[in-house]
Amino acid sequence: MSEAPKGIVATNLVRAYSSGRRLCGKADAFRAVDGVSLTIAPGETLGIVGESGSGKSTLGRMIAGIETPTSGAVTFWDEHYAGVGTPQWRRQRRHVQVVFQNPAAVVDPRWSIHAQVREALTTHEQLAPSEADDRTQAMLAMVGLGTMGKRLPHQLSGGQLQRAVIARALVLNPRLVVCDEAVSALDVSVQAQIINMLLELREKLNLSLMFISHDLSVVRHISHRVGVMHAGKLLEIGDSTTLFDNPRHDYTRRLLAAIPADSPRQRRQRDMKAFGGRGAAAAQPEHPVQS
Numbered sequence: 001m002s003e004a005p006k007g008i009v010a011t012n013l014v015r016a017y018s019s020g021r022r023l024c025g026k027a028d029a030f031r032a033v034d035g036v037s038l039t040i041a042p043g044e045t046l047g048i049v050g051e052s053g054s055g056k057s058t059l060g061r062m063i064a065g066i067e068t069p070t071s072g073a074v075t076f077w078d079e080h081y082a083g084v085g086t087p088q089w090r091r092q093r094r095h096v097q098v099v100f101q102n103p104a105a106v107v108d109p110r111w112s113i114h115a116q117v118r119e120a121l122t123t124h125e126q127l128a129p130s131e132a133d134d135r136t137q138a139m140l141a142m143v144g145l146g147t148m149g150k151r152l153p154h155q156l157s158g159g160q161l162q163r164a165v166i167a168r169a170l171v172l173n174p175r176l177v178v179c180d181e182a183v184s185a186l187d188v189s190v191q192a193q194i195i196n197m198l199l200e201l202r203e204k205l206n207l208s209l210m211f212i213s214h215d216l217s218v219v220r221h222i223s224h225r226v227g228v229m230h231a232g233k234l235l236e237i238g239d240s241t242t243l244f245d246n247p248r249h250d251y252t253r254r255l256l257a258a259i260p261a262d263s264p265r266q267r268r269q270r271d272m273k274a275f276g277g278r279g280a281a282a283a284q285p286e287h288p289v290q291s
């Protein structure tokens with residue numbers, strides 16, 4: 001019997017940047033990410049929270065393989081990331097996709113969304129034109145844009161455009177999607193629709209998700225486990241319910257204090273209303289990894 005897939009394993013990741021100052025004649029460096037180790041299992045959603053500047057996006061970029069760590073390593077289903085730009089890296093890139101906050105910034109305003117999703121697919125796979133069209137259409141239908149493929153980006157709402165960007169990421173059948181503030185720019189009701197769609201697709205495609213967000217209630221809702229970043233370090237990481245109900249660290253308690261204080265019942269009602277009653281509990285990861 002083959003061994004169970006291992007997902008993502010990050011070990012002691014450090015990313016140092018120059019602070020722009022010189023100390024005793026030497027360039028001074030600070031660590032945006034400072035010794036972070038974590039795992040994400042197949043099918044698991046790991047939420048990452050922390051104040052602005054705590055290193056969440058830098059960590060996400062290293063996990064996605066688009067930023068090279070100063071030290072430490074990421075293995076992706078047992079393979080180390082190859083150097084950025086190498087042929088091996090290009091092969092690995094299709095398995096990990098990133099969805100950022102502003103969809104308008106990452107689409108080509110002159111191309112229809114069908115053309116953009118199709119192009120992502122045909123860049124990585126040699127397909128007969130009709131098969132490329134069929135798979136593109138099926139993916140657009142999966143994100144609720146089945147009738148909108150011919151539209152240009154400016155003919156879509158912000159939420160529809162983010163769906164198109166998600167379709168472009170998922171058409172390659174990635175194993176991991178890093179969502180960096182992926183719903184933060186959207187209206188609350190549209191956020192809930194996109195989150196519900198991600199939850200459905202996560203189950204359908206057995207996706208691993210790294211979900212970086214300032215919005216703790218969304219993170220709580222979508223994540224199996226949550227990590228708290230502060231000044232480049234992972235202060236604590238654990239099961240979502242335990243971390244939110246019983247944080248170990250003072251900093252986490254202060255961060256959680258920013259969530260509107262409502263009772264568990266009110267919270268459930270709010271979640272039911274916004275998310276149709278589904279959440280992290282709806283699907284357990286295939287191979288949960290304990291940190």
Ligand SMILES: Nc1ncnc2c1ncn2[C@@H]1O[C@H](COP(=O)(O)OP(=O)(O)OP(=O)(O)O)[C@@H](O)[C@H]1O
Pocket residue numbers: 017018032050051052053054055056057058059
């Ligand atoms: N390319 C870079 N060069 C220099 N410093 C950088 C670079 N990228 C990020 N930083 C710095 O690293 C630190 C962490 O940044 P990062 O964007 O990872 O934080 P964040 O937690 O995602 O913040 P936010 O929630 O505001 O997006 C910040 O102090 C930032 O200014």
